[in-house]
Amino acid sequence: MNKNLLRPLWASLLAMALAHPALSQESGDPIKLILNDWTGQLISAQIMGEALKREGYNVEYVQADAMAEFVGLKSGDLHVAMEIWSTTQKDLFDEAVASGQVENMGESGMQAREEWWYPLYMKEQCPGLPDWTALLEPDCVAAFSTPETTPKGRYLGAPVTWGGFDEERVEALGLDFEVIHAGTDAALFAELESAYQRKAPIILWVYSPHWVPAVYEGEYVEFPPFTPDCYAEERYDCGKPQGPIWKAAWGGLAEKWPRAHTAIGNFSLSSAESNALIQRVDVDKQPLETVVTEWLDQNESRWKAWFQ
Numbered sequence: 314m315n316k317n318l319l320r321p322l323w324a325s326l327l328a329m330a331l332a333h334p335a336l337s338q339e340s341g342d343p344i345k346l347i348l349n350d351w352t353g354q355l356i357s358a359q360i361m362g363e364a365l366k367r368e369g370y371n372v373e374y375v376q377a378d379a380m381a382e383f384v385g386l387k388s389g390d391l392h393v394a395m396e397i398w399s400t401t402q403k404d405l406f407d408e409a410v411a412s413g414q415v416e417n418m419g420e421s422g423m424q425a426r427e428e429w430w431y432p433l434y435m436k437e438q439c440p441g442l443p444d445w446t447a448l449l450e451p452d453c454v455a456a457f458s459t460p461e462t463t464p465k466g467r468y469l470g471a472p473v474t475w476g477g478f479d480e481e482r483v484e485a486l487g488l489d490f491e492v493i494h495a496g497t498d499a500a501l502f503a504e505l506e507s508a509y510q511r512k513a514p515i516i517l518w519v520y521s522p523h524w525v526p527a528v529y530e531g532e533y534v535e536f537p538p539f540t541p542d543c544y545a546e547e548r549y550d551c552g553k554p555q556g557p558i559w560k561a562a563w564g565g566l567a568e569k570w571p572r573a574h575t576a577i578g579n580f581s582l583s584s585a586e587s588n589a590l591i592q593r594v595d596v597d598k599q600p601l602e603t604v605v606t607e608w609l610d611q612n613e614s615r616w617k618a619w620f621q
Contacts (some may be wrong), residue, residue: 331333340569343373345392347382350472352591352601353522354379357395357421357603361580364616367609378474380405383561387414392563393577400427400520401476401554404544406561416567418560422581423522425558427477429468429534430519430526434512443535444449445486445552454489457514466490469504469517472497477518479596480547502595505529522558522584524592572620579619 346362348355362372376390378400383405385391397406401596407413431442431568433519438456441447457466466489470479473494480492501517502525508515509529519525519533536552539545543551560577569573590608595600609616 319355327406334354339572341371342569343371344566344570344573345373345375345390347377347385347391347394348374349377349396349447350474350518351393352594353423353587354396355601356587356590356594356605357580357582358393359601360582360608360616361393361395361577363605363609364619368572368576368620370570370573380474380476383409383415385508386561386563387412389414389563389565392566393418394561395577395580396421396423397559397561398425398427398520399559400403400425400554403554403556406559409561414564416562416564418562418578420557420581421560423584423587424556425520425522425556426533426555427518427520427553428536429516430531431516431534432509432512433515433530435516435530437530438514443532445534445536448488448490448534451489457490457515457516462491462493464489466516467514468492469501469515471501471520472520475518477553478544479518481547482551485548485550486536522587522591524588524596527588527592528596575621576616576619579621 346358348358365372377385377391380396387409410417436442450594454466459467464482468490470492483490483492505515505517515535536615539551539554590604593604594601
């Protein structure tokens with residue numbers, strides 16, 4: 314082999330080691346960051362991933378289901394999940410952490426809420442809202458019915474892989490509603506946009522951080538307050554839990570990539586910041602990669618401090 318051909322490669326590796334001396338002690342294998350199927354998570358993951366790249370790390374993005382990703386995190390086939398929602402993923406996360414194979418990397422700075430939501434114009438036809446008992450009234454059921462569900466009301470749920478126990482909640486509370494699941498996150502909110510413009514009946518799963526609560530006038534349904542027993546006893550006669558969005562990592566991350574482990578632990582993004590970034594992508598139709606790049610360029614001192 315021509316040694317002259319290797320010189321540029323060795324020079325590049327040497328320059329990287331000198332610029333980031335800690336990296337010389339860390340693995341050159343790719344850190345595999347999980348991508349889920351909602352915009353906010355894609356933004357969080359790629360802000361972290363691109364920051365890692367700028368610090369010289371080899372990063373690979375891997376698409377994974379939000380409920381099934383814990384298997385990969387346990388085995389080390391996947392390394393980092395930037396959003397674990399306490400509203401729907403807590404039980405699986407707790408089990409994974411208890412196994413000793415997955416590490417809770419702390420709160421992300423964002424607070425999660427996921428619940429049934431309706432546009433304010435629907436209160437004209439169902440004035441007892443947001444109290445959930447209004448949904449028991451025949452006139453209110455009829456107001457939310459559609460040709461595909463009549464005489465039942467229609468609740469548009471999230472993709473079925475997100476969980477959420479909506480069918481169980483409908484049965485437990487005696488609601489005369491049929492749960493219809495959107496195929497994707499995009500389809501869920503495309504249907505809301507269409508209904509909102511036409512003042513058509515709709516009640517659906519809305520989560521935050523997200524742009525919807527900021528752009529459209531509406532309210533969350535107030536179900537009986539969540540209690541741990543409500544889910545532990547599989548009653549589901551309560552609302553969904555609320556709480557922090559955590560970060561998770563394969564248990565071997567700290568040993569294999571210690572400086573990256575520090576940065577991921579320090580990553581923080583507020584709900585308000587996430588809402589604004591999601592709105593730029595989903596509403597303003599800016600490329601996600603552009604939004605992420607601009608955030609990193611404008612917040613360099615902030616993300617660099619994550620590595621300290």
